[in-house]
Amino acid sequence: MKVLVLFYSAYGHIYKMAEAVAEGARKVEGMEVEIKQVPETLSPEILDKIGATEAKKAFAHIPIAEINDLTTADAIIFGFPTRFGSLPSQMKTFIDGTGSLWAKGALIGKIGSVFTSTSAQHGGQESTILGFYPVLLHHGMLITGLPYSFQGQGTMDEISGGSPYGASTIVGDGNRMPSENELEGARYQGWYVASLVARMHK
Template sequence: MSPTAPYVLVLFYSRHGATSKMARLVAEGVEKAGLEARVRTVPEVSPETRASSPAVPPAGPVYCTEDDLRNCSALILGSPTRFGNMAAPLKYFIDGTSSLWLAGSLTDKPAAVFTSTASMHGGQESTLLSMQLPLLHHGMLLVGLPYANTELTETRGGGTPYGASHHAGTDGSRSLDPQESALCRALGQRVATLTRTLQAGATHV
């Protein structure tokens, strides 16, 4: 396990801010369950060979490092939908984690996913499912949202059993509604609660 205090890494990419707002709500849920939420983002990617992003973002969370990922107790991954898949900057970062895969650094750690879309049927579920694939390759334990969260049946926006989701609108101006917000917090809380349970069990083995 991590040599540092336990934390849940909330790692996201956000183009227009909707996914960033979801990340903050997920982090609230993590901290409600008694664990630190370490919120990190990833830089843009560019077809040019020169660097296209500053070493430190001008605002918001700092960029994720390999150590942030290696030492986390759990991971919650967030991205806007891009043609039914995660956005390129996040996938680029995940594609560069082969050394962690070889070392088994993320094996048996809880993981979950969340996404935002421009339209109601813009690929929320396919994005969430595709985001889970590299987490399975890393040997992580996937966490979804059970229907005990009644917001799943009440929602008129986002919300799936595969992870939290949000319908942001074509211009990104639609705010998270109460059900979407509650499900973001619930996802963070569930991951953190499971993480604490697994860590408590490990100390008694």
């Protein structure tokens, strides 16, 4: 049984969420969990200009994914920040390369799930995740979100990401890292997806 957490992160917020997702998935006995990142498509010069170079050093040790990595997992949990209410080009480029998997039906029946980040409360947390669902459906994957059994997504005690579509975090001007409630939502999503994988293997 295997869960792949596949992410793109520029400033480390999604990486922190990916770690929490993987932590949750590992709570399911017998579950193998891998974290990988999609290739960067921006040049080092541009990464310097947008202030991402230093932040990316924190997760430079995470392996770069290849297309065939998707075929060896029972579930894939995708994580990426929003770009104007949609997914970033780095994840789009990687996904656009999965045509050979689609042609073989290689991902049919696998679980797909998504988590994200935005700079503002209404910056596309739901639209980004929902906009990625057609990709999962075209691949024949089974979509799983963040159920309301994670009660933290209904909190009124703080500003927090999270919706039934998937865990999320609000980064503000970039200095705000995921809160404990947002990380707990990510852990719950990882655990929930992994528990479904385990149930499918019974």
